[in-house]
Amino acid sequence: MDFIVELVVSVLIVLGGIFALVGSVGMVKLPDLLTRLHAPTKATTLGVGGALVASMVFFAGLEGRLSIHEVLITAFLFLTAPISAHFIAKAHLHEYPELREDLPDTGRPLGWSTFERMPDEGEVTEETEDDRHAAHH
Amino acid sequence: MIEYALAFGFLALSLAVLLNLWRLFKGPSLMDRVLAVDTMVINAIALIILFGIQQRTTIFFEAALLFAMFGFISTVAYCRFTLRGDVIE
Numbered sequence: 440m441d442f443i444v445e446l447v448v449s450v451l452i453v454l455g456g457i458f459a460l461v462g463s464v465g466m467v468k469l470p471d472l473l474t475r476l477h478a479p480t481k482a483t484t485l486g487v488g489g490a491l492v493a494s495m496v497f498f499a500g501l502e503g504r505l506s507i508h509e510v511l512i513t514a515f516l517f518l519t520a521p522i523s524a525h526f527i528a529k530a531h532l533h534e535y536p537e538l539r540e541d542l543p544d545t546g547r548p549l550g551w552s553t554f555e556r557m558p559d560e561g562e563v564t565e566e567t568e569d570d571r572h573a574a575h576h
Numbered sequence: 577m578i579e580y581a582l583a584f585g586f587l588a589l590s591l592a593v594l595l596n597l598w599r600l601f602k603g604p605s606l607m608d609r610v611l612a613v614d615t616m617v618i619n620a621i622a623l624i625i626l627f628g629i630q631q632r633t634t635i636f637f638e639a640a641l642l643f644a645m646f647g648f649i650s651t652v653a654y655c656r657f658t659l660r661g662d663v664i665e
Contacts, residue, residue: 445577445578446577448578448581448629449577449578449580449581450581452578452581452582452584452585452626452629453581453584453585455585455622456584456585456587456588456589456622457588459588459589459592459618459619459622460588460589460591460592462592462615463591463592463593463595463596463615463619464592464595466595466596466599466611466612466615467595467598467599472605472607472608472611475599475608475611476611479611479614479615479618483592483615483618483619484618486589486592486618486619486622487618487619487621487622487625490585490622490625490626491625493625493629494625494626494628494629497578497629498634502632504634506634506637508634508637508638508640508641509625509637511641512621512625512637512640512641512644515641515644515645515648516618516621516644519644519648520618522648522652523614523648523651523652523655526651526652526655526656526659527607527610527611527614527651527655529655529659530607530610530655530658530659531605531607533658533659534605534606534607534658535605
């Protein structure tokens with residue numbers, strides 16, 4: 440039994456290390472910031488998640504004490520990683536205005552909310568999915 | 577067996593932190609550096625967790641949680657500062 444727990448912990452640690460390393464290599468190798476943002480926010484979060492699950496299995500299975508701290512850290516990291524990635528992308532788009540031309544169309548009368556003024560009262564009418572579909576044909 | 581896995585984990589994470597450091601020095605844009613520091617904090621959390629497994633103590637979890645919180649708050653504060661020129665309006 441102990442052997443199985445040790446095996447699971449070892450595999451999780453190795454997987455976590457590989458994921459964290461892949462995320463950091465991606466951050467060095469990828470060409471520009473908006474692609475570089477992918478690697479750490481996905482791979483590194485998975486890597487640290489692997490280390491945290493390994494720690495949880497280790498202390499519950501081998502030391503005999505269940506600790507919930509890891510769940511707290513995991514939940515916090517998984518909640519905050521998208522938020523910080525969103526903030527970094529937004530700040531980057533504001534820093535380099537020429538990137539705005541590559542943004543896809545919103546499909547609405549107003550453009551991307553972070554670059555536009557506040558719409559006036561009654562200016563934006565609710566558009567249903569059917570309306571937009573009809574407008575394309 | 578766990579010892580070997582821990583050695584591999586320490587090696588991989590240390591290498592990851594070094595790569596982050598390289599990106600931090602190279603840049604080229606400001607947000608690249610913020611992203612590098614953010615990733616470095618996450619890798620440091622993983623290192624702390626692995627150190628806790630090696631020492632067989634749960635005392636480092638508080639440190640890991642504090643790192644997670646400060647890393648997130650500093651990233652958001654820096655982005656907010658570049659976006660608005662002010663952290664709290």
